[in-house]
Amino acid sequence: MTILHHLDQTTLLRYASGDLDEAFSVVVAAHLAMCDECRRELRIAEDIGGRLLEESEMATVSDGAFSRIMCRIDEAEASGETILAAPPIALRGGKQDVPSTLQRYIGTRLADISWKTVAPGVRRHKIALSTPTRSALYMLKIEPGKAVPEHGHGGTEMTLILSGAYRDALGRFGPGDLADLDEHVEHQPRVEPGEPCVCLVATEAPTRFKGIFSRLLQPLVGI
Structure with missing residues (x-):
């Protein structure tokens, strides 16, 4: 698997510092599970952050700070939240074709996902999140040869390809590309x-969506 499109450096640093919400953290973690290059970049970012902390002036720590940090870690582990460590490679072929960091959300096999048709040739699967957020997380399954109407975004959007491929003005996006x-x-x-x-x-x-017809259908499509 050759990955050509990677995480933006700003996104990688935000993930390393814990500054992404759950929806975007799930996508980043799934990409990291598939991408050696971005895992190396993440380790570098974490090393730099650790050195900066070591070289910074010591500050007074409030009473109970350590206990609060340990409680926060326990809560994150209990909820399955992604901690800063880079995830392992999870795509092993065979029956399991879902990155390990994504399996608790959708299971181990793409073939087992329940899809809802939202437009001709386009199906969607909404993913429930464990924390309140204004962001949305979902799967799309788009049939071969189908073009999504030309569109822009009201904010940040991350799309990770798990199988198949598409092309647009930015190039070709295949498995692992983000x-x-x-x-x-x-x-x-x-x-x-x-x-x-x-x-x-x-x-x-x-x-x-740019076209009038597509804009009229957007509330029904829900993406």
Whole structure:
């Protein structure tokens, strides 16, 4: 698997510092499970952060601070929240084809996901989050040759390809590739022939479709 599209450096640093909400953290962790290069970059970011802490001036720590930190770690582990350590590679072929960091949300096999048709050739699976957030997390399954209407984004959007591939003005996106986009990007992905494209998507705001017909359908599509 050759991955051509990686995490933006700002996103990687935000993940390392715990500054991403659950929806985006899930997408980043799933990409890290598939991408050697970004795992190396994450370790570098964590090392730099550790050195900066070691070299910074000592500050007074309030009573009970250590206990609060340990409680926070216990809560995160109990809820399955991603901690800073880089996840292992999880795609081993065979029956399991879902990154380990994503399995508690959708199971171990893409074939077992229950889909809802939202438009011709487009199916969606909403993913429930354990923490309140304005962001949304969902799966898309788009049939071969199908083009998503041209659109932009009301905020940050991350799309991780789990199987299949699509092309747009930014290039080809195949398994493991991550489209880390902001509100300034407009594109029209078209799925390659041969097999459906299955994606994991996190969004801050609903998609902004350009065409009038597409905009009218957007509330029904729900992406």
